[in-house]
Amino acid sequence: MAKASRAFVCQACGAVTSRWSGKCGSCGEWNSIIEEAAPAGSPALVAIKGGKGRLASGARAAFETLRSATTDDPRLPTGIxxxxxxxxxxxxxxxxxxxxxxxxxxxxxxxxxxxxxxxxxxxxxxxxxxxxxxxxxxxxxxxxxxxxxxxxxxxxxxxxxxxxxxxxxxxxxxxxxxxxxxxxxxxxxxxxxxxxxxxxxxxxxxxxxxxxxxxxxxxxxxxxxxxxxxxxxxxxxxxxxxxxxxxxxxxxxxxxxxxxxxxxxxxxxxxxxxxxxxxxxxNPSALFLGDRDRGAPGTAVFAGMEGTRPLLVEIQALVAPSTLGTPRRAVVGWDPNRLSMLLAVLEARCGVRLAGHDVYLNVAGGMRLTEPAADLAAAGALLSSFAGRATPEDAVYFGEVSLTGAVRAVGHMDQRLKEAAKLGFARAVVPEAAGTSAREAADLQLLPLTELSELVAWFAPPQE
Missing domain, CATH: 3.40.50.300 (P-loop containing nucleotide triphosphate hydrolases)
Known part of the structure; x- marks a missing residue:
């Protein structure tokens, strides 16, 4: 009787090897390889006859055209x-x-x-x-x-x-x-x-x-x-x-x-x-803003989008002098690489010296932001903490910051402004490229920006 073949399979990535090792060569995970039975092979091609191969067993597959009629089954609402x-x-x-x-x-x-x-x-x-x-x-x-x-x-x-x-x-x-x-x-x-x-x-x-x-x-x-x-x-x-x-x-x-x-x-x-x-x-926006730290330096409200839903969340920042040779950069709920880029733009394009300061950034409520439109709100929170001046309580921020320091337009501006107006905000710091439709979408006072340096001038951070 033939002996059953064995294989060593990584439980992290699924890579198959012929022998055991402590470290997976595909994903680099340690102690993740275990011995399992080798998977059964697929049907092999039989000998070619007349220049054509065929499978050892199987039935003829049926094909349709793109013009075939399709009946969409109704979705099943879960009640949630x-x-x-x-x-x-x-x-x-x-x-x-x-x-x-x-x-x-x-x-x-x-x-x-x-x-x-x-x-x-x-x-x-x-x-x-x-x-x-x-x-x-x-x-x-x-x-x-x-x-x-x-x-x-x-x-x-x-x-x-x-x-x-x-x-x-x-x-x-x-x-x-x-x-x-x-x-x-x-x-x-x-x-x-x-x-x-x-x-x-x-x-x-x-x-x-x-x-x-x-x-x-x-x-x-x-x-x-x-x-x-x-x-x-x-x-x-x-x-x-x-x-x-x-x-x-x-x-x-x-x-x-x-x-x-x-x-x-x-x-x-x-x-x-x-x-x-x-x-x-x-209403997630009201929930995430329910415990907002009003009047405290280092906070800014971001008007974001999650799919088709506008969502307002608070971004918190703390900029403090550092005694370390390499200042700390800690972020929760946002991309750390995005924070590093924003700090570099503030220093290189706007003259805000943060090289000797520890920087901490947090998205309140446990949210995780992925869209670049949060750049302007994060910059507002950082500048507010650095200058020791609170941002206006009735203002929201959104806009993408480029490596040149320019503030670029983002999508769904009208929906962001309508959500902000619904929650009682009166002002919005937006890119200058906001279209007419966005300006007329809600009864808000718009404060347009073309460069990030204009936002820096509002907070007037101390010169070192």
Missing amino acids: SELDRVLGGGLVPGSAVLVGGDPGIGKSTLLLQAAASLAGCGVPVVYLSGEEATAQVRLRAARLGLGDASVALGTETNLTNIVATLSSGAPPALVVIDSVQTLWSEAVDAAPGTISQLRNAASALVSYAKTSGAAVVLVGHVTKDGQIAGPKVIEHMVDTVLYFESLSGHQFRILRAVKNRFGPTDEIGVFEMRYEGLKEVE
């Missing part, structure tokens, strides 16, 4: 508007969704609330928990006030049994797997949670979703770096990848889409964690 916003309007039948996040952040709570909401509308829902017993899930449901929801609850982790059970009757509208790292298959000679098991489980469940029309939601663990555990091939298999984010000590939770084949990838949903579960935040 913030979740539906991130998904692009609701769950798409036959889609596979991967949800990741830190332990205890609320992934299971959110999906249990969504499952109970759909079940309350008469939609068949299956919830499979591989990490908790049914009694534990029922206790959480009772605490959330969802004990009467007709959700089919199970704790099966055998992949073959799960697929056979789901395929035995009418397919449910929603299947929740919590979590995909607990699934295992007898066909794969590896422990649950390994790369081989993850690939096999994800492939089988995605195939079931496509053939049955059921929406399958997979919960994934995350690594210490905040990425979903397993190779990126798992994220490539599914249709949508969502990340649940939060900063330690904050009760706010942010659901962000990083991949979505049926909707935008820059939308966010904001939730607040309470004893009775996750509550939707309908």
Whole structure:
């Protein structure tokens, strides 16, 4: 009998090697390589006859043209508007969704609330928990006030049994797997949670979703770096990848889409964690600005955009003289490279000497900003702290700063101004290139800038 072939697989990147080593040569991760059974090979080409090759087995594939009629299945609203916003309007039948996040952040709570909401509308829902017993899930449901929801609850982790059970009757509208790292298959000679098991489980469940029309939601663990555990091939298999984010000590939770084949990838949903579960935040701007430090130097309100939603957040800065040879540069919620670039522009183009100062920058409320429009607000907060003068309480900032010191226009100016006016702001520091439509969008006093040096002159920092 032939000996089963073995391979050594990196659990961080999925690279396969013929021998064990302490460090993965592909990703550089230490102690991540374990021995697994080699994956079965694909059907090989048989001998060529007449110049044509054929597969050893298989059926002829069917093809269609781009003109073929397509019927779009209606989306399945979950009853949680913030979740539906991130998904692009609701769950798409036959889609596979991967949800990741830190332990205890609320992934299971959110999906249990969504499952109970759909079940309350008469939609068949299956919830499979591989990490908790049914009694534990029922206790959480009772605490959330969802004990009467007709959700089919199970704790099966055998992949073959799960697929056979789901395929035995009418397919449910929603299947929740919590979590995909607990699934295992007898066909794969590896422990649950390994790369081989993850690939096999994800492939089988995605195939079931496509053939049955059921929406399958997979919960994934995350690594210490905040990425979903397993190779990126798992994220490539599914249709949508969502990340649940939060900063330690904050009760706010942010659901962000990083991949979505049926909707935008820059939308966010904001939730607040309470004893009775996750509550939707309908006006995140008011929430993030609720505890704003009014009249304190070093703060500025940024009018940003997250997908189609305008969002106002407070940017805080602290500039203090440093006794170190190399001053500290610390940033939370923003790109550190962006901060370094902005400090260089302030020093080289505007004459603001910050080389001997420690600089700390924070985005209040646990938000993470990615758009360059936050440059002007960050510069305002830095200059305010450096000069010791508070920014106007009724002003918002947005605009991109170039390496030449010019303030460039950004998109969705009218929506940013309307959101600021709705929250009671009276002034807006904007790029000079703001169009007429933006100027007429809201009843705000606009303070246009063409160069960053003009903002520096407003604060008149002390000369060294």
